Amino acid sequence: MSATDRLRSKLAEAAEALGASGAEVQLERPRNAEHGDWATNLALTLAGRLKKPPRSIAEELVGRLDLTGAGVRTAEVAGPGFINFRLTGAAVESLLERILAAGAAFGRSEAGTDEPMMVEWVSANPTGPLHFGHGRQAALGDAICALLEWTGWSVHREFYYNDSGKQMELLARSVWARYQQLLGDAAEVPEGGYHGEYVLDVAERFREAEGDAYRGDDSDVVLDAMRRFAVAMLRAEQDRDLTDFRVRFDEHFLESSLYSEGRVDATIRGLKETGLTYEHEGALWLRTTEFGDQKDRVMVRSNGLPTYFLPDVAYHLSKWERGFRHAINVQGSDHHGTVPRVHAGLRALGLPEGYPEYVLHQMVRLERGGQEVKISKRAGGYTTLRELYEIVGVDVARYFFLMRKPEAHLVFDLDEALDQSDKNPVYKIQYAHARMMSIFRKAGAPAEQPGDGAAPLARLDTEAERELIKQLARFPEVVQRAAADRAPHVVCDYLEETAGAANSWYHAGNPSRSPELAVLVDDPELREARLALARGVRIVLRNGLRLLGLSAPDRMEREEQE
RNA sequence: GCGCCCGUAGCUCAGCUGGAUAGAGCGCUUGCCUCCGGAGCAAGAGGUCAGAGGUUCGAAUCCUCUCGGGCGCACCA
Numbered sequence: 022m023s024a025t026d027r028l029r030s031k032l033a034e035a036a037e038a039l040g041a042s043g044a045e046v047q048l049e050r051p052r053n054a055e056h057g058d059w060a061t062n063l064a065l066t067l068a069g070r071l072k073k074p075p076r077s078i079a080e081e082l083v084g085r086l087d088l089t090g091a092g093v094r095t096a097e098v099a100g101p102g103f104i105n106f107r108l109t110g111a112a113v114e115s116l117l118e119r120i121l122a123a124g125a126a127f128g129r130s131e132a133g134t135d136e137p138m139m140v141e142w143v144s145a146n147p148t149g150p151l152h153f154g155h156g157r158q159a160a161l162g163d164a165i166c167a168l169l170e171w172t173g174w175s176v177h178r179e180f181y182y183n184d185s186g187k188q189m190e191l192l193a194r195s196v197w198a199r200y201q202q203l204l205g206d207a208a209e210v211p212e213g214g215y216h217g218e219y220v221l222d223v224a225e226r227f228r229e230a231e232g233d234a235y236r237g238d239d240s241d242v243v244l245d246a247m248r249r250f251a252v253a254m255l256r257a258e259q260d261r262d263l264t265d266f267r268v269r270f271d272e273h274f275l276e277s278s279l280y281s282e283g284r285v286d287a288t289i290r291g292l293k294e295t296g297l298t299y300e301h302e303g304a305l306w307l308r309t310t311e312f313g314d315q316k317d318r319v320m321v322r323s324n325g326l327p328t329y330f331l332p333d334v335a336y337h338l339s340k341w342e343r344g345f346r347h348a349i350n351v352q353g354s355d356h357h358g359t360v361p362r363v364h365a366g367l368r369a370l371g372l373p374e375g376y377p378e379y380v381l382h383q384m385v386r387l388e389r390g391g392q393e394v395k396i397s398k399r400a401g402g403y404t405t406l407r408e409l410y411e412i413v414g415v416d417v418a419r420y421f422f423l424m425r426k427p428e429a430h431l432v433f434d435l436d437e438a439l440d441q442s443d444k445n446p447v448y449k450i451q452y453a454h455a456r457m458m459s460i461f462r463k464a465g466a467p468a469e470q471p472g473d474g475a476a477p478l479a480r481l482d483t484e485a486e487r488e489l490i491k492q493l494a495r496f497p498e499v500v501q502r503a504a505a506d507r508a509p510h511v512v513c514d515y516l517e518e519t520a521g522a523a524n525s526w527y528h529a530g531n532p533s534r535s536p537e538l539a540v541l542v543d544d545p546e547l548r549e550a551r552l553a554l555a556r557g558v559r560i561v562l563r564n565g566l567r568l569l570g571l572s573a574p575d576r577m578e579r580e581e582q583e
Numbered sequence: 584g585c586g587c588c589c590g591u592a593g594c595u596c597a598g599c600u601g602g603a604u605a606g607a608g609c610g611c612u613u614g615c616c617u618c619c620g621g622a623g624c625a626a627g628a629g630g631u632c633a634g635a636g637g638u639u640c641g642a643a644u645c646c647u648c649u650c651g652g653g654c655g656c657a658c659c660a
Binding site: 047049050051052053056060062065068069074075099100101102103146183186187188302303304305306315316319320321322323324326328329353354355356357358359360361381383384391424425426428429430432434437442443444446449498502505506510511514517518521525528529531533534 | 598654655
């Protein structure tokens with residue numbers, strides 16, 4: 022039982038003594054440090070029930086509280102009836118001890134049950150290189166997976182892609198046109214086709230592999246060969262781009278397999294059996310309005326071909342059938358219209374409401390000097406993900422994509438991203454980590470020392486040090502909240518705050534200012550205690566950076582800018 | 584027209600299940616340090632939380648409406 026749980030149950034006991042049994046006790050961390058370390062609004066919530074002014078209830082509660090063993094030094098009534106608690110010195114020290122003992126595992130929680138969780142994201146079609154907007158999704162999905170793993174889920178990472186259909190047809194015809202052009206023949210990239218430079222690359226490589234034999238031949242066999250060649254090549258490129266962006270998948274799921282394995286037909290049969298389908302003007306419809314959709318949807322067109330709705334349902338059903346009782350889809354909000362349809366199709370088949378869960382994110386706008394950027398070499402109409410991270414670096418790109426909540430629009434500011442000072446939040450955090458490492462180097466002390474908890478932590482008695490310890494101790498709950506909300510930006514905000522607190526703690530001990538506040542003071546005991554705190558800082562920053570998929574460098578090497 | 588998301592400081596954005604004086608970074612102002620017009624440290628100014636009602640002890644947060652922005656509304660994927 023943690024100290025806060027003890028405090029909570031003691032408050033519940035006190036409330037019961039006042040005649041309010043079964044009261045729910047909320048403990049929160051006040052934003053304002055003057056309000057102590059923990060606070061409860063219990064008296065305010067009981068005011069209606071007990072028909073007494075909140076402040077007098079608060080006084081009575083405090084009078085009846087037995088604080089022994091709760092790690093609390095003072096309990097005082099404040100404001101309209103809050104009760105504020107302050108931790109004892111020993112309680113603060115034990116927070117740091119716990120961080121040092123947990124080390125690289127600090128922030129992970131045992132709460133999870135190791136249940137399987139399917140996360141699907143990126144899912145770009147293999148019709149060209151990933152563009153920078155995919156970066157947001159790539160980073161977001163990956164960070165959500167990491168958060169889930171840190172909180173005890175067993176995560177399966179999946180990438181779904183469409184390898185058949187009209188877009189593939191257009192891709193094949195685009196390659197075909199470029200191939201004919203290479204051979205000196207006039208040919209046009211079809212309307213709605215792909216114009217990027219990469220299509221020419223595909224055509225050239227195809228020609229290298231297959232020679233000139235297909236000149237003027239646009240038979241299905243040739244187009245099919247070009248399609249397969251292009252898909253293989255472009256998929257390989259996407260894989261490279263993602264791998265270099267530190268994003269990996271356990272499985273790539275092909276839409277075509279849904280047909281070849283009969284899953285689409287099985288889904289049609291299953292839906293028909295529900296009695297929720299009907300024929301209208303030669304097409305087969307599903308009553309998705311039964312489940313809250315705005316209108317019914319066509320499953321099979323009058324020409325006998327399924328709409329995309331059907332494989333979508335079949336695909337998500339396959340997740341359930343593969344044993345995933347929990348599934349998250351990360352998608353751009355431009356596709357949010359499909360959500361009620363898929364949900365409706367799956368509910369018709371008996372799956373629970375809200376399966377799968379969706380994380381929808383808004384679009385990204387790339388800016389430089391306040392203007393939208395449209396640099397593009399390889400893809401024609403857009404900046405590729407690789408172009409972006411080759412300019413700003415993978416760490417910066419990932420962090421910038423993660424630092425805003427998914428449902429908000431994201432302005433990716435290249436000027437800020439290219440700044441290598443502390444103004445750039447990524448460098449600010451990494452610098453703070455590197456500073457701690459440089460202290461260890463200077464002290465000739467190891468960065469990790471298992472017996473650290475035995476350091477005389479009571480010597481850490483300045484207000485700044487106490488606050489820093491409490492800030493570090495929050496990390497696990499930050500991870501849990503970020504995981505529960507599927508919101509990696511919460512971790513970004515926390516790391517930036519923590520780095521700021523660590524930086525000012527460090528700078529306060531600058532020799533030109535207050536040398537007695539430096540980590541490496543002469544007093545050996547104090548020095549030992551401060552080194553332990555520096556290790557705690559380092560643990561939290563490193564764990565947080567790794568969680569987000571960023572490096573935690575031992576030293577920063579600032580690139581000289583001309 | 585209907586649906587979803589968003590509207591918080593000059594800019595980019597936080598604000599957990601409604602809680603105490605609405606926060607951060609950038610930019611700006613003022614000091615300090617310094618080998619410079621670069622970088623660092625400290626402090627400060629800056630808000631009708633888009634607007635109007637409502638719910639309640641208490642609303643940026645919940646409900647309704649209005650205004651503004653984005654996206655989606657096919658027998659296209």
